[in-house]
Amino acid sequence: MPANHLITDPSLLTVLSAAHETRTQSLEILELLPQPGFPCGNTDAKRQAAVKELTARLAILRGLNRKAVMGVRATKQETTEARQEIDSLHLQLQNLYYEQRHLRGEIAGCEEFDHKYTKLPLIPVEEFIAAHPEHAEANKHELTLARIADEHAARQVLEQQKQELVKRKEALVKETNAKKEELGKLDGELEKWIGGQEGVRKIFEARERKMAGA
Structure with missing residues (x-):
């Protein structure tokens, strides 16, 4: 070529x-x-x-x-x-x-x-959307974050309620202890009073026996 x-x-x-x-x-x-x-x-x-x-x-x-x-x-x-x-x-x-x-x-x-959020007791999606309709159009990621935030808020409320109950319990325990202490004092005074009444009774009985012998 x-x-x-x-x-x-x-x-x-x-x-x-x-x-x-x-x-x-x-x-x-x-x-x-x-x-x-x-x-x-x-x-x-x-x-x-x-x-x-x-x-x-x-x-x-x-x-x-x-x-x-x-x-x-x-x-x-x-x-x-x-x-x-x-x-x-x-x-x-x-x-x-x-x-x-x-x-x-x-x-x-x-x-x-193994994310920890997968083990959280989150409420079902249907219930969450029914309670929070503003998240109805959110995607899966945004919906998961919103559910976690809702769970966190609910736990904060429960923690606050728990702290209030603990304070009430402590106040009741303190009040109960104070009443127990007051009752203890009353028991002591009552025993003293009963002891005094027993001494008076014995004096009257001795006098009565002496007068009966005379």
Whole structure:
């Protein structure tokens, strides 16, 4: 297959065309060279004109060749820069892949984590929405946070009630102890009074016995 069928770059096709024309001109000059046994005739003038034209074509060909060489160098530079850019993009892609794999691992760890909120005695979703219709349009995450906040608020109320009951219990215990102490004092005074009454009774009984004996 001819080379010009493989080359599609316009600048290279121009070089090939110039080279073909220069080759054709060279062949024409060869035909104009004097042959042994044949007079030169007027071929010298034609040959000189052909040589001048060939010289001009060679100058054009050198210029095109120089331009092609410079183009190849520029293409190589562009190719090198493009390769470096591709390598950089490939490295960035690898970093993104590793980051993606890391994030997927973190997400899987979070999804499999035994969260404490899953063990909370949260009220069913239907009951929560019935009690708090403002959360009816919330997504699953927002609804879970709202249910946890509701449970926290309910526990705070229960804790406050518990503290109030503890204070009431302490007050009742204190009051009961005070009454027990007061009753103890009354028991002591009553025993003293009963003891005094027993002494008086014994005095009267002794007097009665003495009077009976007289």
